[in-house]
Amino acid sequence: MIQKLKFHQTEEYMIDEFVYNTLKEFSVNLNKEIAIVLNRKGRIEEVIIEKKEFAELENQDSFPKKAALIFTRLSSVSHPSMLDLSTLIMKKYDYVMTISLKTEEATIAFWGSLLKEVETVGPHKIEYFYNLDISSKISEVDEKQREREKIHETLTEKDERALLVDVWPKSSSELDRHLLEELESLCKTAGVKVVDTVVQVRRSIDPAYFIGRGKAEEILSICQQKDIDVVIFNRELSPAQIKNLEELLLRKVIDRTDVILDIFARRAKTKEGKLQVELAQLLTLLPRLRGTGVLLSRLGGGIGTRGPGETKLEIDRRHIQRRIEEIKKELEKVKKNREVQRKSRIENQVPVVSIIGYTNAGKSTLMNRISKADVLVEDKLFATLDTTTRRVYHKGREFLLTDTVGFIRNLPHHLVEAFSSTLEEVKYSNLILNVVDISDPYYYDHIKVSEDLLKQLGAENIPLIRVYNKIDKVDISSVDVFDNVPYVFVSAQDGRGIDTLLDMIVERI
Ligand SMILES: Nc1nc2c(ncn2[C@@H]2O[C@H](COP(=O)(O)OP(=O)(O)OP(=O)(O)O)[C@@H](O)[C@H]2O)c(=O)[nH]1
Ligand SMILES: [Mg+2]
Structure with missing residues (x-):
């Protein structure tokens, strides 16, 4: 049968009578379900006999990107199952056709021309499809896809223009100001141009708009005057608030978490890093999807829509759930591997x-200084996302030094969860160095944020040294040293204090 089918070419990129009869004959005789893959010329590229779930066809690379999958069902079900649909989505087929051999009926599923949902034709008697002109539908979809890619490109090419919005309590403090500045540098790192900032002082949070409808309308007019592409809130918004605000402001609305996720998405390099970012994004996205509809695009592209690598976040709920499970499994494997190494x-x-x-305290610089490793150092937030480990010798002692992802206040909960396999390493260390940038006026606050996170990770009982860094920038006599934690003053940049630090390390391990 394979020989018979392999060199056959169907008309119009569709099933024909010969193919149908052949499939039927062999399916029935073998009592097995059969699938074929058609390339765009209508040639049969592959014949697959009874893989229980065609969705699990893994050698996806050997498939041309654009192809159709046609398969038989021995039962009387002639409409596509969830699994069939997710095959269509995940493997990027042009269309998927399900044929019931019992009823001789079939259904095809393909992307609608708005690229927002899957359309189906059928179930109809199989003969109906012999003359169906699917090619023009497909080229319509292709065309739309190209247009969208163009929009996406132009959006990502030019810097997006952002309006920052923050809500402060009546008794606002310096810290509120600091956190707003921090959001600004996060935006800079994410490649977004901050055009203006709106701060509202209010006692309570509006459940629908967070800031109250009047203020939201004011923001709309600022957006129009200043040609704003994206409105970024410095507080965590609920899914409903995002939806209401986007509808009112006619612009993409994101929050602090999205900005951090966006930075992470651009920076993850290793497979594990990428998996963790994707997991964090999916966990954030999930509660924002309402109903069972297919959410295929948030407004436009750009910040908040990037996935790790080049993929955009365009996924439906079921697919997300599946993907989350997949990623968790893969990360579990990484974790096992780590355990073995440990x-x-x-x-x-x-x-x-x-x-x-x-973040930005100078961890990677310190790592490089001590181990001469070549870890990316940048005056940007979250330069490091993947852990690096190096072997260090000092005074006849040997230890492993690990550089990790930076901490930040209000680190999104999902990120902590997603990065747990990386952060977990900390839990198994013999000694922790908390690097502190003493040239930052909020350094004490940063110490607390980092050490609180250690508590969350269950690492609070591990010996710790506070490494007060960047002494080349400030006069250390003005620096307060808090609590009874061992500490050392260093400059990772010019090397001052590093020997003392190394001595302290080997004394404690
Ligand atoms: N003046 C001075 N600058 C430093 C010192 N240590 C690091 N820096 C600078 O601080 C910035 C951040 O350094 P990184 O080593 O990338 O900081 P990090 O903690 O690894 O940051 P993330 O990986 O982004 O969390 C860079 O511009 C460094 O050159 C120091 O001792 N003195
Ligand atoms: Mg770093």
């Missing part, structure tokens, strides 16, 4: 020292 380290008795600290 065991062998324990057996070899090589102590582990972890560098943690607020």
Whole structure:
């Protein structure tokens, strides 16, 4: 049968009578379901006999990107199942056709021309499809896809113009101001141009618009005057508030979490890093999807819509749920791997020292200084997303030094969860270095944020040294040292204090 089908070419990129009869004959005789893959010329590229779930066809790379999947069902079900639809979506087929051999009826599922949902034709008797002109439908979809890619490109090419919105309590403090500045540098890192900032002082939060409808209308007029593309809130918005605000402001509305996620999405390099970012994005996205509809695009592209790598976040709820499970499984594997490595380290008795600290504190610079590793150092938030480990020797002692992702106040809950496999490493270290940028006026606050997170990770009982960094920038006599935690003053940049730090490390491991 394979020979018979392999060199056959169907008309119009559709099933024909010959193919149908052949499929039927062999399906019935073998009592097995059969699938074929058609390329765009209508040639049969592949014949697959009874894979229970065609969605699990894994050698997706050998498929041309654009192709159709046609398969038989022995039962009387002739409409596509959830699984069939997710095959269509995930494997990027042009269309998927389900044929019931019992009823001789079939249904095809394909992307609608708005690219927002899946359309179906059928169930109809199989003969109906022999003359169906699917090619023009498909080219319509292609055309739309190209247009959208163009829009996406222009949007990502030019810097997006953002309006920042914050809500402060009646008794606002310096810290509120600081957090707003922090959002501004997050935006800078994410490549967004901050055009204006609106701060509202209010006692309570409006459940529908967060800021109250009057203020929201005021913001709309600012957006129109200043050609704003995106409105960024410095507080966490509920899914309903995002929806209401987007409807009123006619612009993309995102919050602080989205900005951080966006930065993470651009920066994740390793497979694990990417998986973790994707997981965090999906966990954030899920509660924002309402109903069972297919959410295919938030307004436009740009910030808040990027996935790790080049993929955009265009996924429906079921698919998300499945993907979340998939990622968790993969991360579980990574974790197992880590455990094995950890065991062998324990057996070899090589102590582990972890560098943690607020983002931009100088962790990677310190790592490079100590181990001469080449870790990306940048005056940007979250330069490091993937952990790096290096072997260090000092005074006849050996230890492993690990650089980690930076901490930040209000680190999105989903990120902590998603990055747990990376952050978990900290829990198994013999010593923790909390790197603190003392040139930042809020350094004490940063110490607290980082050490609170250690508590959350269950790492609060591990010996810790506070490494007060950047002493080349400030006069250390003006620096207060808090609590009874061991500390050292260093400049990771010019090397001052590093020997003392190394001595302190080997004393403690
Ligand atoms: N003046 C001075 N600048 C420093 C020192 N250490 C680091 N920096 C600068 O601080 C910025 C951040 O340094 P990184 O080492 O990337 O900081 P990080 O903590 O790894 O940051 P993330 O990975 O983004 O969380 C860079 O511009 C460094 O050059 C220091 O001792 N003195
Ligand atoms: Mg770093």
